Amino acid sequence: MLIFIINLAQEKSSLLREEIAQLRVTAESTASKLERTTLQLDGAQSANAELERLNDELKRSDGEIKRQLDKWQSLENKGGAEVEAMRKRRIELEVQVKELENRLGGANKREKENTSALEKERVRVSKLKEILGEWRVSWFKSCSLSSSSQPIPERTFVCMVASDRGGTGGCREIQG
Secondary structure (H helix, E strand, C coil): CHHHHHHHHHHHHHHHHHHHHHHHHHHHHHHHHHHHHHHHHHHHHHHHHHHHHHHHHHHHHHHHHHHHHHHHHHHHHHCCHHHHHHHHHHHHHHHHHHHHHHHHHHHHHHHHHHHHHHHHHHHHHHHHHHHHHHHHHHHHHHHHHHHCCCCCCCEEEEEECCCCCCCCCEEEEEEC
16 A cells, blocks of 8 residues: 555656746746747837937928928019020929828838837747746746645646737636
């Protein structure tokens, strides 16, 4: 009977060691995922700052071109060869204004996309931090339970990985 109890204790001990090893691997994997996501977040933030700077620059250029255009429109009434040259220049500048407005619209669109991506990455980072925290708590609980004389309930975790199409991931414990 004593041998049976010792064998049972050794089996439980072996199971606990395996669970601890699995939890460590999972924690390391989650930590590396968190680090990669943090780097992606930093990249998205720097891209967003660059787009904001470009947006400001385009707005300044647009204002300067519009002022020049107004000035030339006031000269339009004066006549002569000089006016004709200015008219041609005005047409060129109007084309440039349209081009800059198109670029500004594109920059605004990219800024919105980057802001959206940045927010998604922030949510993803917070979820990964939460999962990591849960795994750490579970691991510490299993460690503290293994040092006590109480039997350890079996635990099963179901984990889902977030898809690239905006799905959510996470783990939950199933008791059984």
